Amino acid sequence: MNLLMWLVLVILVVLALKKKARSTLDQAQTRQNPPPEQPDSRPAAKAETMVCCAHCQMYLPASEAVYGGERGEQVYCSQAHADHA
Numbered sequence: 001m002n003l004l005m006w007l008v009l010v011i012l013v014v015l016a017l018k019k020k021a022r023s024t025l026d027q028a029q030t031r032q033n034p035p036p037e038q039p040d041s042r043p044a045a046k047a048e049t050m051v052c053c054a055h056c057q058m059y060l061p062a063s064e065a066v067y068g069g070e071r072g073e074q075v076y077c078s079q080a081h082a083d084h085a
């Protein structure tokens, strides 16, 4: 009976240590990866570069821009404006 008591005690200690270790690990991960509700420290990584149409001066994302002009250095909002210029 005494042996069983020790066995239970050892299991409880091991479980407590595992729980403590997991809690410490969670805290470390939280420090490395802040929760999403916190303000993003790198907004530029998500914001796309905005370019200005050379014809109508409208701003648009660079991925949607149409490049035209003699050497392709002009930026336009649409193919129609690239042709018009």
Ligand SMILES: [Zn+2]
Pocket (backbone or CB within 6 Å): 053, 054, 055, 056, 057, 058, 076, 077, 078, 081
């Ligand atoms: Zn335009």
